[in-house]
Amino acid sequence: MQSLGAQYDNISKLGRVAEEDQALNTHEEFLNVRLNRLDWQRLKQVEAALDRLKAGDYGMCEHCEEPIPVKRLQAIPWAKYCVPCQERIQEQEQHEESEPATTGSW
Numbered sequence: 001m002q003s004l005g006a007q008y009d010n011i012s013k014l015g016r017v018a019e020e021d022q023a024l025n026t027h028e029e030f031l032n033v034r035l036n037r038l039d040w041q042r043l044k045q046v047e048a049a050l051d052r053l054k055a056g057d058y059g060m061c062e063h064c065e066e067p068i069p070v071k072r073l074q075a076i077p078w079a080k081y082c083v084p085c086q087e088r089i090q091e092q093e094q095h096e097e098s099e100p101a102t103t104g105s106w
């Protein structure tokens with residue numbers, strides 16, 4: 001939670017820079033929206049992890065219900081899935097995202 005607070009500080013600084021430099025405004029705004037969205041997702045992930053901690057099923061993969069390795073939880077304490085499940089889900093998401101763009105650009 002502390003590191004999240006620090007990130008919000010950085011974002012508010014970025015916002016001020018964007019106000020001063022109009023030429024970079026659109027790009028900075030785009031970055032801010034993206035950063036805010038990522039932070040919001042991270043916050044939701046942390047909250048969900050805290051809920052799982054309360055419910056007593058923290059550290060279990062939500063997909064295959066196997067325990068998530070401790071090393072992974074140390075690196076990503078809010079991890080919802082074990083590595084193989086996470087990779088599978090990300091691949092599916094990327095596939096779903098890239099498909100319309102590919103057909104559109106050709």
Ligand SMILES: [Zn+2]
Nearest residue numbers: 061064082085
């Ligand atoms: Zn899994």
